[in-house]
Amino acid sequence: MHPLTRRRRGKGLSMHGLAQLSGVAKTTIVKIENRQYTRDAWPVTLARLAEALGCEPSDLME
Numbered sequence: 538m539h540p541l542t543r544r545r546r547g548k549g550l551s552m553h554g555l556a557q558l559s560g561v562a563k564t565t566i567v568k569i570e571n572r573q574y575t576r577d578a579w580p581v582t583l584a585r586l587a588e589a590l591g592c593e594p595s596d597l598m599e
Contacts, residue, residue, distance in 0.1 A: 539572065540598065544596065545570075545590065548591075550590075552567060559588070559589035559590075566586075580594075
């Protein structure tokens with residue numbers, strides 16, 4: 538399981554809920570969790586997701 542999936546589920550969030558909190562598109566979250574994401578804007582995306590989940594960006598990396 539991807540670290541993002543673990544964190545998101547641990548917070549009781551759906552992908553849609555995380556998308557709303559983070560400002561990251563749900564389609565991007567789906568791609569990250571399915572390991573299909575091309576890391577074009579990875580640092581910005583990672584920072585937004587980490588902030589929404591209350592963790593460090595490094596906690597979301599494999």
